Amino acid sequence: MRSLTLLFRPLILAVALMLCVIPRLAQAQAQTQDQKLYLELWAEAEAFRSLASKNFLAALKNSSTPEANLTFAELGELLWLDQDNADDWSIFFRHSLVNFVATGSEVEFVYFQHPWADITLLTLWSRTPKDNRLRIVDTGILLNSVIRGAKVPFQIGRGWMQEKASAPVAIGQVNAKTTSQIVAAGMGQIPNPLASLNVEQAEAMVAGAALQWMEHQTSLLPLFVDETGVAHAMRIAWNRLLLAARKGQLADVLPPNTPIKELNAVDSALWASLEPVAYVEDGKNAVSIFASSHNPNIYATLAISDDNNKVKITHFDFYRFSDFLDKDAK
Incomplete structure (x- = not known):
């Protein structure tokens, strides 16, 4: 494995490239994105995400470069603590x-936000000479709290868990803030929150992301283990x-105001x-959140009480x- 310093150079390079792009964008921040480029980039990114969710190696073959594949492999070892991390x-x-802002520059930045672990995969896309298709050329991992403006030392923990709002509302609100910050920075409307990061801080973000992913996965264990x-x-x-949904009998199991x-x-x-x-317990009460693997934009929340x-x-x-x-835009 390459040293951590070498491994994190791509992330620092990504930040540097972003800073080069922002001044040009700031001059035209009121203009809309190039719709043709926007649709092309969205189609490529969503196709990659959709295929990667089923067969990650096939997605790399279709949408990534050999150099980026190597970074994915080594980043995966750090995040999942597993060499076979597909x-x-x-x-x-x-x-x-x-999430992304189509800039029309040589390198486009696409963010894959994971709201439940509160981390984001940053990918760099560029056209390849062979077929002029947009492909991933580099990648790095970010803490969403840093995107939202958190300063060193970084606090580890899923941000939505710290909110006073109910879990489904908190996750929606915190993700909206993350999304808005990415877009605003990409359009040059606010200072880039990644601008001041050095190599050590980038390393800390990856370590923090690994911990938050572990926290996210561990929190779900009660739903899978056989316990009372x-x-x-x-x-x-x-x-x-x-079962009630399949039979069309939801009224028999859900509260009257549903x-x-x-x-x-x-x-x-x-x-x-x-x-x-997501799963959160509070005494005899609990909330579970279920997201759609077909459309990650949609999630459902089930709250219960277990009295006697x-x-x-x-x-x-x-x-x-x-x-x-x-709502955030309004």
Whole structure:
């Protein structure tokens, strides 16, 4: 393995390139993005994310360069502590959101935000001489808290867990802020939050990202291990909810104020794509959040209480990250 200093040079290079792009953008920040380039970049990035969520190695073959592949491999070792980390990358991409500003420069920056672990994969895309297609040429990992303006020393922990709002609202609001900061910096409207990072701080971000990913994954374990208590009650409630959804009997299991008509109209494929991404317990109460692996913009929240071993669903609804972006824009 290359030394950490060599490994983190790509990230520092990415930051330096971004700083070169920003002054030119600042002169035209009121202008809209080139729509043709925007659509091309979005299509390439989303195709990569979608394929990577199922077969990471195939996605690299289709959308990445050999140099970037090497960085992915070494970055994966640091993040997942595993040399064979293709499956880990697939898990990451299943619930990542694509964000970028199409600049028209030689290098485009695409961010794959993972709101649940509160980390972001930064990828650099450039056209290859062979076919003029946009492909990944470099990559690095970021703490979303740093994107949002956190200073050294970096505090480790998922930012949305520190908010006073309910879990589904907090995750939406915090992700909206991360997204807005990326776009504003890309358009030259605010100073680049990565501008002052040095190699040691970039290394610290990767270490912090690894810890936050571990925290994210560990928090889900109660939903998968065979144990009693509130987590067991949550599994019962979720299975009961899925069965009711298949039978069109949601009104029998959900609270009276739930929008049953709208939920009954949800496509069965969306229900089937929901996977656990967050779990929080508070005494006899618990909240689970399930995100769609087909459309990471959509997530559902199930809240329960477990009084005297009687499981009661207290809340269920669907949310979209894009709705919080709309509110943030207003």
